[in-house]
Amino acid sequence: MTPPATPPAVLAxxxxxxxxxxxxxxxxxxxxxxxxxxxxxxxxxxxAGKTTLLRLLLGLxxxxxxxxxxxxxxxxxxxxxxxxxxxxxxxxxxQDPYSSLDPRQRVGRIVAEPLRSLGLPASSGAAGxxxxxxxxxxxxxxxxxxRAVGLPEEAAGRYPHEFSGGQRxxxxxxxxIVCEPRVLLxxxxxxALDVSTRVRIxxxxxxxxxxxxxxxxxxxxxxxxxxxLCRHTAVLEHGRIVEQGDTASVLGSPAHSYTRxxxxxxxxxxxx
Amino acid sequence: xxxxxxxxxxxxxxxxxxxxxxxxxxVDAGERLGLIGESGSGKSLTALAIMGLLPAGMTVAGxxxxxxxxxxxxxxxGLAEQRLNALRGRAATVVFQEPLTALDPLMRVxxxxxxxxxxxxxxxxxxxRAAVRAALxxxxxxxxDRIAKAFPHQISGGQRxxxxxxxxxxxxxxxxxxxxxTTALDVTVQADVLALLDALVREKGxxxxxxxxxxxxxxxVTDRxxxxxxxxxxxxxxxxxxxxxxxxxxxxxxxxxxRELDSALDLAP
Amino acid sequence: MRRLTLVSGCVLAGAVxxxxxxxxxxxxxxxxxxxxxxxxxPGLPHLLGTDKLGRDLFTQLMIGARIALGVGLGxxxxxxLLGVAAGLVAGFATRWLDDTVAVVLDILIAFPTLLLxxxxxxxxxxxxxxxxxxxxxxxxxxxxxxxxxxxxxVLAQDYITAARTSGTSWRRIVTEHVLPNIWPTLVVxxxxxxxxxxxxxxxxxxxxxxxxPPNASWGRMLQEAQATVLVAPVGAIAPGVxxxxxxxxxxxxxxxxxxxxxxTRRRTR
Numbered sequence: 001m002t003p004p005a006t007p008p009a010v011l012a013x014x015x016x017x018x019x020x021x022x023x024x025x026x027x028x029x030x031x032x033x034x035x036x037x038x039x040x041x042x043x044x045x046x047x048a049g050k051t052t053l054l055r056l057l058l059g060l061x062x063x064x065x066x067x068x069x070x071x072x073x074x075x076x077x078x079x080x081x082x083x084x085x086x087x088x089x090x091x092x093x094x095q096d097p098y099s100s101l102d103p104r105q106r107v108g109r110i111v112a113e114p115l116r117s118l119g120l121p122a123s124s125g126a127a128g129x130x131x132x133x134x135x136x137x138x139x140x141x142x143x144x145x146x147r148a149v150g151l152p153e154e155a156a157g158r159y160p161h162e163f164s165g166g167q168r169x170x171x172x173x174x175x176x177i178v179c180e181p182r183v184l185l186x187x188x189x190x191x192a193l194d195v196s197t198r199v200r201i202x203x204x205x206x207x208x209x210x211x212x213x214x215x216x217x218x219x220x221x222x223x224x225x226x227x228x229l230c231r232h233t234a235v236l237e238h239g240r241i242v243e244q245g246d247t248a249s250v251l252g253s254p255a256h257s258y259t260r261x262x263x264x265x266x267x268x269x270x271x272x
Numbered sequence: 273x274x275x276x277x278x279x280x281x282x283x284x285x286x287x288x289x290x291x292x293x294x295x296x297x298x299v300d301a302g303e304r305l306g307l308i309g310e311s312g313s314g315k316s317l318t319a320l321a322i323m324g325l326l327p328a329g330m331t332v333a334g335x336x337x338x339x340x341x342x343x344x345x346x347x348x349x350g351l352a353e354q355r356l357n358a359l360r361g362r363a364a365t366v367v368f369q370e371p372l373t374a375l376d377p378l379m380r381v382x383x384x385x386x387x388x389x390x391x392x393x394x395x396x397x398x399x400x401r402a403a404v405r406a407a408l409x410x411x412x413x414x415x416x417d418r419i420a421k422a423f424p425h426q427i428s429g430g431q432r433x434x435x436x437x438x439x440x441x442x443x444x445x446x447x448x449x450x451x452x453x454t455t456a457l458d459v460t461v462q463a464d465v466l467a468l469l470d471a472l473v474r475e476k477g478x479x480x481x482x483x484x485x486x487x488x489x490x491x492x493v494t495d496r497x498x499x500x501x502x503x504x505x506x507x508x509x510x511x512x513x514x515x516x517x518x519x520x521x522x523x524x525x526x527x528x529x530x531r532e533l534d535s536a537l538d539l540a541p
Numbered sequence: 542m543r544r545l546t547l548v549s550g551c552v553l554a555g556a557v558x559x560x561x562x563x564x565x566x567x568x569x570x571x572x573x574x575x576x577x578x579x580x581x582x583p584g585l586p587h588l589l590g591t592d593k594l595g596r597d598l599f600t601q602l603m604i605g606a607r608i609a610l611g612v613g614l615g616x617x618x619x620x621x622l623l624g625v626a627a628g629l630v631a632g633f634a635t636r637w638l639d640d641t642v643a644v645v646l647d648i649l650i651a652f653p654t655l656l657l658x659x660x661x662x663x664x665x666x667x668x669x670x671x672x673x674x675x676x677x678x679x680x681x682x683x684x685x686x687x688x689x690x691x692x693x694x695v696l697a698q699d700y701i702t703a704a705r706t707s708g709t710s711w712r713r714i715v716t717e718h719v720l721p722n723i724w725p726t727l728v729v730x731x732x733x734x735x736x737x738x739x740x741x742x743x744x745x746x747x748x749x750x751x752x753x754p755p756n757a758s759w760g761r762m763l764q765e766a767q768a769t770v771l772v773a774p775v776g777a778i779a780p781g782v783x784x785x786x787x788x789x790x791x792x793x794x795x796x797x798x799x800x801x802x803x804x805t806r807r808r809t810r
Contacts, residue, residue, distance in 0.1 A: 045458035046429070058706050087708040100699035104721045110700075114707035165311070175703065194310035194485055196529040221459055228536035252539035265463035267488040269534045270515050 009033035016066035044236035097168035108156030166197035274298035286329035306490035309500035361443035371432035382420030430461035547797025553790025564603035620680030628688020649682035732795030
């Protein structure tokens with residue numbers, strides 16, 4: 001194995017390929033690294049393989065070829081302690097805040113799910129769910145997560161349908177950060193939202209990135225959001241990475257013709 | 273006399289809540305107007321009210337007058353379904369956000385497109401087939417014969433939206449209403465479809481009512497905009513003026529949000 | 542409005558339940574008592590008269606309520622349990638297994654309940670258990686098919702993916718997300734199935750495939766009263782009225798239940 005030139009990646013796709021049964025490959029020979037503190041955007045249009053790559057990085061699907069690495073170790077569903085560490089370290093936010101929250105659970109329960117499933121916060125030393133005082137500790141973590149995303153703690157007692165789209169996305173982000181992950185994988189986190197809400201969620205993600213040292217990985221076709229949030233950008237076309245590098249240079253002076261077309265297509269406001 | 277005159281339009285839900293309140297604007301023949309607002313602002317309801325397509329239970333008040341040369345002045349609100357049907361298509365048609373639901377999934381694209389052509393121009397047989405082909409070519413579809421034989425799910429989202437536009441144009445409307453026509457599309461496809469709409473509206477001298485939540489998109493295709501918030505028209509004027517100097521606080525925040533995202537793209541390489 | 546449906550359903554079905562409960566504690570006459578003479582008219586001492594064997598009709602009706610509810614609830618319990626289990630398995634299954642289950646279910650649903658009942662009676666005997674088994678098995682296929690669709694719909698939601706990325710076990714995903722989300726629809730459907738099961742039991746008994754005497758069944762009472770319906774109409778009308786009351790009551794409850802368990806339909810505080 002060749003040592004990486006950049007600081008060691010938390011999460012990496014190493015020459016991964018993926019094909020759905022009986023179909024042309026959705027991904028071919030894709031390598032991306034998530035380096036701590038360097039937010040990454042995966043840019044591309046529908047059918048480019050963004051969502052497939054995200055599912056691989058979330059450990060939901062196994063690549064047909066290549067490897068997905070977490071802290072340099074290959075993901076293996078049978079290695080339970082590795083998977084637990086991985087689940088705790090990498091959390092998702094989805095596009096549609098109406099589909100991503102269980103309508104029958106109260107917000108407090110939704111946000112607490114990663115804690116319950118991961119058995120957090122673990123009582124000192126002992127593994128498994130905390131026996132006593134565990135409930136209070138969970139409630140405290142949930143309250144803190146809700147505050148961090150700009151929602152009142154009382155939100156915990158209400159149901160998702162009582163909230164607007166933007167607030168629901170905040171709840172989904174609270175669930176993702178409640179177990180203090182290192183990486184947030186966001187799949188088009190703002191594209192279902194109105195423009196003003198979109199700006200506020202982008203600001204929130206930027207704030208979380210800066211204050212909690214979260215590394216944001218965002219899949220998006222919205223170049224403005226990518227430019228606002230991510231330092232590094234990889235451009236996907238037809239399941240391959242055609243260009244990657246610093247966002248400023250990839251989007252500012254695109255080298256590949258597809259990237260140029262993508263950048264040229266973004267509708268802009270009239271100049272002042 | 274304007275082609276479309278909306279005066280004091282009010283739309284109320286079945287439970288009495290007012291969803292559109294006292295909205296007025298006019299569109300002249302060949303003019304382009306943008307309706308901009310976020311979800312729940314009443315922009316789509318306004319479009320449906322113009323077409324007389326509001327869901328059952330909703331009540332409409334105020335005036336919607338379509339004045340089309342050759343069809344005369346018609347008050348849409350309260351018009352019988354039969355008269356409305358005669359008006360839809362020739363006076364105004366809509367292109368919706370999601371072309372997949374706007375097309376019949378079980379009918380080949382060519383047949384769906386043939387229907388308005390037959391009705392509007394009385395074409396039959398070979399002449400009708402030629403017209404379908406011409407209509408598909410007009411919306412810059414590269415393989416008109418293959419598309420005509422395909423079912424809606426067999427073509428891409430961008431191609432479907434082009435087919436929907438071709439169907440709208442087949443009626444030769446005086447006013448084209450486009451309700452978020454590119455929101456469901458990819459960026460590059462959106463750019464192509466916007467350019468297509470722009471060119472077609474110019475060629476045919478149609479008026480365009482373009483509805484969107486995206487200020488940048490609206491400014492790319494229209495000259496004037498009306499800003500809607502919670503069913504109220506808070507501001508209207510030339511796109512350039514509104515983007516440069518928004519007067520109403522809501523418009524100011526809307527422009528600021530759009531500006532914030534837009535400026536992120538001003539990257540120094 | 543919903544509340545009214547629920548209340549009137551509870552009143553109708555509740556009356557039958559009350560009769561069934563009372564039948565365990567008190568009966569006007571022993572079920573086999575024929576001392577009243579044949580076809581006595583309604584009045585005293587026999588409230589609804591007697592049948593052609595001289596048995597008290599009111600006593601028979603009370604026992605019939607017990608049987609109808611027993612078979613109905615028994616088969617819903619059996620069919621619900623089997624159906625939900627099979628539907629869950631199919632809903633979670635991979636493509637190949639799922640397709641197989643779907644085909645098997647379609648065949649089972651097409652298989653007539655009556656034929657299944659006849660087969661079971663031939664193999665076992667005509668008894669309460671056979672009736673429950675036949676109706677429950679037939680019902681389980683319908684419930685399984687519904688459950689499968691509901692499960693698939695829930696599994697496609699992002700909150701399931703979110704649960705998986707937190708390492709939530711499949712067992713917990715089923716109990717905490719899938720079942721609570723499909724439950725309201727299932728309960729409504731099971732209530733409708735209860736009504737159908739009561740009707741099915743009446744049909745089986747009418748054909749002589751139901752539980753044998755001394756279990757009085759409304760279906761058999763109808764059949765026995767058929768020959769003398771012109772002389773003693775009460776014998777046919779009374780069980781008919783009770784069947785209708787129970788089935789309509791249960792259906793009204795099903796309709797009224799639709800909203801109760803759904804937080805998204807409850808008014809916001």
